[in-house]
Amino acid sequence: MIQLKNIKLFRGAKCLIEGASFQLHPGHKVGLTGANGAGKSSIFAMLRGELHPESGELDIPAHWTIAHVAQETPALADAAIEFTLDGDVELRQIEAALREAEAAGEGEKVGELHARLGEIDGYSARARAAELLHGLGFGPADLGRPVSDFSGGWRVRLNLARALMCRSDLLLLDEPTNHLDLDAVIWLENWLKDYRGTLLLISHDRDFLDAIVNHIAHIEQQTLTLYRGGYSDFERQRAERMAQQQANYERQQREVTHLQKYIDRFRAQATKARQAQSRIKMLERMELISAAHVDSPFSFSFREPLAAPDPLLVLDQADAGYASTLILQRIMLTLRPGERVGLLGRNGAGKSTLIKLLANAMPPLQGKRVEGKDLRLGYFAQHQLEQLRPDESPLQHMLRLDPETREQEHRNYLGGFDFRGDMATSAVGAFSGGEKSRLALALLIWQRPNLLLLDEPTNHLDLEMRHALTMALQDYQGGMVLVSHDRSLLRATCDRFLLVADGKVQEFDGDLEDYRHWLNKQRLRDKAKEEKDKPEAAPNARAQNKAERHARLQERRPLLKELEQIEKKMAVWQPEKNQLEQALAAPELYQEADKTRLYSLQKRQAELEQQLAQAEERWLTLQEQLEALPDIH
Structure with missing residues (x-):
């Protein structure tokens, strides 16, 4: 887990946070909020090791992999899908090591690398990268285009895809929905809901935060406070606290009156029942939202138009x-x-x-x-x-x-x-x-x-x-x-x-x-169309089927090899375990004055039981992986 103990953080001469202490456990999804300049991006820099606290302790497990979205993308000649795959550093290392081992004819090492590739789901990596890019709005033709072909906004999406490709323990996302349209935002929301690591998210999209996070870390007046729940829960808690202040309460009431007028006008004009109900529910909770924003630095309104032609x-x-x-x-x-x-x-x-x-x-x-x-x-x-x-x-x-x-x-x-x-x-x-x-x-x-x-x-x-x-x-x-x-x-x-x-x-x-x-x-519908179009798109169906069959065999080969190795080990360990149980069942063993032999047999029995249990668990996992793979025709 991540621990902050009495952290004091500066950016230049400005103190951003003082006395911050809390814990983030694996799997926590935290929205980081606060006014512009409060220190949100500086906290991310601190977690990445680019900025160090003035005092206090920051503890992040040394083995954790941290992923974040790079700010810049050079005009690379790499294809978009290759750039995305680079986000999984270990995958690329294994692929490079495999090329070397195969060239050197090191069969045993090749087997070990294939086994590890299977463990990290490396055989499906390209498909997963394509899925990420598709979800973020890239078309099939974009996957092979060089990074340098894309505009600045689309390169931001490529950086996001690369960060999501990383099998991270901690994911840091700073305004990931900027430059995305609504369908990409909804896709990303669903992806992040399923993310298993620890997530820290800076976002100004309240619906996005509510759908994903289970904690809010809010920076206010150099204090970092952790709240349980989503963004609406945070607003409610903060509103209740701020409503106790009389001056703010009076301002809140004026805002509520303003909102009620709007609700009344909307009720009178709305014609679509479902949409009206959705809007009214949203507006009815805006009283609490207003209370959480009573100290906002922004206050403006549209001046009344000089004319109102109909139609406009x-x-x-x-x-x-x-x-x-x-x-x-x-x-x-x-x-x-x-x-x-x-x-x-x-x-x-x-x-x-x-x-x-x-x-x-x-x-x-x-x-x-x-x-x-x-x-x-x-x-x-x-x-x-x-x-x-x-x-x-x-x-x-x-x-x-x-x-x-x-x-x-x-x-x-x-x-x-x-x-x-x-x-x-x-x-x-x-x-x-x-x-x-x-x-x-x-x-x-x-x-x-x-x-x-x-x-x-x-x-x-x-x-x-x-x-x-x-x-x-x-x-x-x-x-x-x-x-x-x-x-x-x-x-x-x-x-x-x-x-x-x-x-x-x-x-x-x-x-x-x-x-x-x-x-x-x-x-x-798109997926069904892609499946339907696949045979027609193949210039040589027989060659493609052969390639697919070879790819499926390649996926199965390391799993089958590891299964064979496990079964060989179990074939040795099980008889040894049976012999130990027979020896330990002998009454005279416990009557011996010197207990060294007894303890030795018991220790070896425990080791074998653990080894067999682990081997059986791995055997079952491999069988499940094999069953999940497509059949070979």
Whole structure:
């Protein structure tokens, strides 16, 4: 297990944590939370041995393998699947040793290495690596592509796949859902639920945390506290404590009143029973959520739009894509004031393409895109961050956007996004991704849009900012189209969902749980199609069958060899054990004055019993492994 004893941790001259003491047992799944800059990433650096505590003791078992996601990926020529397989260091070492032993004709060593390969499930490693890549959104054709071919976001996914490939005892994941879409997030969630090691997870996705973790380690005011349960349990415990403070309690009550108005409005407008029930349940627990965020540094709201054309925007038989590639066709969509639409769909289905079409960043290939009179678009996508001026401050950005408004009013507004004091006048170039996202949102909100188009707005935003954005969107009077992998945000702000799939955009009659089931069906359909297409894809079926048969024999050979060795040993040990039992049954043995022979026989009997028990257990395991392997035809 991992033990922290009175840890004091600094980053430079800043004290991050003081007096931290707790234990993490094998199998614990812990969410690490706290404000930006509180020390979450520094704790990961400490656990990896890259940062050392100022005082106290950190004890991690020496034999543990620690896996984490690398921050950078060089432009390698290695294929994506080979890069992923490199995550299992022992597998690669065995493969290299096997090549050497086979070249040198060392038969016994080859057998031993094959046995170890079987123990670590090495024969299925390539299939497992392919499954990881597929789950994270890579297609079959991507597996052989060089790493250098992929963009930055996709290289992040490759690094994640490589970390998951490692057979680790401790897995450290820092914001693993950034750069993932919703279907990849759901797949990763299921994978981490089954992970058997100890997991430390930094995430700002409350649904993701709730589904996976059984403890929360929260950093607050240089104190690291371990809470039992998921993130919602932590919020509840923290809310109960903070509600005891009178000033915070009064602020909480104002927030509850605000929420109740929203719930009443939603009850009056909702038309889909299942979705309505899902939303109302979520909103009913937001009273506790609010209480846990009463000390949030963020407080802002959307200014009322200046106009509300009805409809805001119409797509009439619109096709979207590029000159050579049609992605979506015959889209019929009308957006009205007050509508909140969430886009669902698998990776690459065309959600971002639809947002670009709505934003007029991509003209329709066919059909019409008709704007309402006085339409004011507020479009947020990740490329908006690149349009920020790195040498200018948040205040300069605001003054450039609206030079007529007083500087103090701009400062007050920026304070709601936690750009206070020197932060308001610091150059944006040195800001983190989260700080840049907050500024881009602040600039967008100030322009009083009547139609919001948000493409993954929560990337890089922490839990407090996500909560503030959720609250602001609930009060927003205009129309909204949202793409997000944050299910909590989707559930709390969208009145209806559209499904983007198979080149079409259509109503999705269900909630996010129904969408999870839809995704599972799609994955099963994909697997069935792959199986069906396999014989047709093989240019030489006979050669392929022969290769597959050889591969299956190769998988069985080390297991059969080890079984044979075990059976030989048991054939020697069992008769010896029988002879010992006969000798120990003789009464005269116990009458001898010198007990040396008695003790010697008893010791050997115990050794043999242990050896036989271990051998029988291993024999049964090997038989199970053999039964699990495909038959040889």
